[in-house]
Amino acid sequence: MDTLDCMRTFVAVAAQHSFTGGARQIGISTKLASKYVARLEERLGAQLFNRTTRSVTLTDTGQAYLERCIPLLDQIDEMEGVIQERQSELAGPIRLTAPTGFGSRELVQAIMPFQERHPKVQIEMLLSDYHAPIVEEGIDLAIRFGKLQDSTLVARKLCDMRLVLVASPDYLARHGTPGHPKALATHKCLLLQSSAQPDLWRFQDAAGEITVPVTSSFRANSPRAVAYMAAGGQGIARCPYYTVRSFIEAGELELLFADREDAPLPLYVVYPPSRHLTARIRALIDHLAEWFQSAEQNPWAPR
Known part of the structure; x- marks a missing residue:
């Protein structure tokens, strides 16, 4: 044995x-x-x-x-x-964790061509909207949005993600289109609970930063859940662009204050500093960086 x-x-x-x-x-x-x-x-x-x-x-x-x-x-x-x-032949397992919504579509689309080129690499994807402890869970790589809370991890930035404000045409017809970010205080807002300070929405314009406190009767830790509620006419949502892109293209959601969007949300791939990166893991990191930095594959990047 x-x-x-x-x-x-x-x-x-x-x-x-x-x-x-x-x-x-x-x-x-x-x-x-x-x-x-x-x-x-x-x-x-x-x-x-x-x-x-x-x-x-x-x-x-x-x-x-x-x-x-x-x-x-x-x-x-x-x-x-x-x-x-x-x-020139990569093989072996890679354990990867990512947020549920992003991992189930956008990350899968990014990984498919990698798996086609390297069929002997076995990828195990663990999707969760909570940050799994990487070392304790035996995870090789993690995909993380926003400011990194764990400073001990090694991070490589993949791209920047637009944070956009959206509402359905039906909601705007019933409640009116806000003319200024401060008017959001009187609207029904849908909150992404997993974001930092979910009830404080920030905007940028020529005068500087605008911070608007908002209230809501609906909160969720999944951006896709918030996007679906907005598409259903239940309020105004602030989400990463990837979650609402299909709704916008279908005319089910409209962008608000596109010229005043807050700073974009960075997307990282992270791993423990003690982890010796194998050739297959290094290859996957390089592939993801190239994929998400491509303008063709990353329509959600800041304009």
């Missing part, structure tokens, strides 16, 4: 907090995953997990071992990646 197989199984079980989930992640049976971890514990003479019928959690020893396992396995992957790069 290969020690590396045991270590990879241990890392997967730790990331999934489950023998079943860890086994599924690396494509083996739960029984074999349990056997691998037991063999590793026997070899080390230490208990790595606390096991109950409901949960699997790391012991203090297990946490210390995990922190050393991950960079070691990364270095081994890096050595394999060097060989792959010389053979």
